[in-house]
Amino acid sequence: MTIFPLPAFNDNYIWIIQDKDSSGIWAVDPGNADVVLNFCHEYQKTLTGILITHHHKDHTGGVAELKQHSNCPVYGPEHLTELVTHPVDDGDRILVFSKVFTVIATPGHTLDHLCYFSEQETPILLSGDTLFKGGCGRIMEGTHEQMLAAMIKISGLPNDTLIYGTHEYTLANYRFALSLEPNNKDLIESNITCQKLRTEEKPTLPTKLSIEKKTNPFLRSHIEALKIQAAQQLNEIPAENPIAAFSQVRRAKDSFS
Numbered sequence: 001m002t003i004f005p006l007p008a009f010n011d012n013y014i015w016i017i018q019d020k021d022s023s024g025i026w027a028v029d030p031g032n033a034d035v036v037l038n039f040c041h042e043y044q045k046t047l048t049g050i051l052i053t054h055h056h057k058d059h060t061g062g063v064a065e066l067k068q069h070s071n072c073p074v075y076g077p078e079h080l081t082e083l084v085t086h087p088v089d090d091g092d093r094i095l096v097f098s099k100v101f102t103v104i105a106t107p108g109h110t111l112d113h114l115c116y117f118s119e120q121e122t123p124i125l126l127s128g129d130t131l132f133k134g135g136c137g138r139i140m141e142g143t144h145e146q147m148l149a150a151m152i153k154i155s156g157l158p159n160d161t162l163i164y165g166t167h168e169y170t171l172a173n174y175r176f177a178l179s180l181e182p183n184n185k186d187l188i189e190s191n192i193t194c195q196k197l198r199t200e201e202k203p204t205l206p207t208k209l210s211i212e213k214k215t216n217p218f219l220r221s222h223i224e225a226l227k228i229q230a231a232q233q234l235n236e237i238p239a240e241n242p243i244a245a246f247s248q249v250r251r252a253k254d255s256f257s
């Protein structure tokens with residue numbers, strides 16, 4: 001199984017899952033149908049299935065048109081009745097080629113957000129807008145408590161899990177991360193690597209969970225020095241409570257420029 005991105009819009013990635021024994025492909029969050037159709041046409045591929053992480057238009061905008069072309073199954077949040085043919089929720093399993101993906105509900109960015117995890121030789125997490133390299137999604141519908149719970153769920157996955165987020169936000173995320181942890185060597189190093197990748201117009205994703213644990217402020221809101229910096233940016237007192245501390249990091253990012 002290989003996974004690679006098709007860029008869409010300004011900074012979205014439509015992840016394509018391909019299997020060497022199949023002429024079919026799966027698309028994750030196809031916000032734009034043309035991007036996927038052009039790829040299928042150029043490489044003689046058939047769309048076999050679609051996974052949706054949440055309802056936002058930049059993740060679902062191409063689904064209706066793609067269904068008309070291929071009539072493939074669409075897995076995603078239950079309430080998207082117009083688009084989803086196979087509604088799924090936390091703990092459900094989906095077979096993508098020969099690999100099982102388990103649905104992990106991660107409300108926070110939206111209430112319906114789902115991630116898809118596959119335990120294989122190199123474990124894979126399709127994290128949508130929940131976790132990015134160096135950042136996490138804005139909390140638009142859920143609560144800070146829900147988003148922290150999502151971060152904790154993801155932290156519990158194997159350390160070598162490759163994480164496929166949907167946006168190329170890494171350099172902006174790292175500017176904020178470095179404002180909190182200017183001396184974090186792993187962060188400094190990863191920032192340099194990613195700057196080089198972006199200069200070459202290459203994606204900085206996927207990322208690895210072990211790297212995120214060392215660099216992503218939203219998986220590190222328990223670190224004392226980081227908490228102090230986040231609170232300082234907000235002119236607040238550093239929170240003791242883990243949810244309040246996470247909330248300070250999230251709100252500091254929201255107002256960071």
Ligand SMILES: [Zn+2]
Pocket residue numbers: 054056109129
């Ligand atoms: Zn979104």
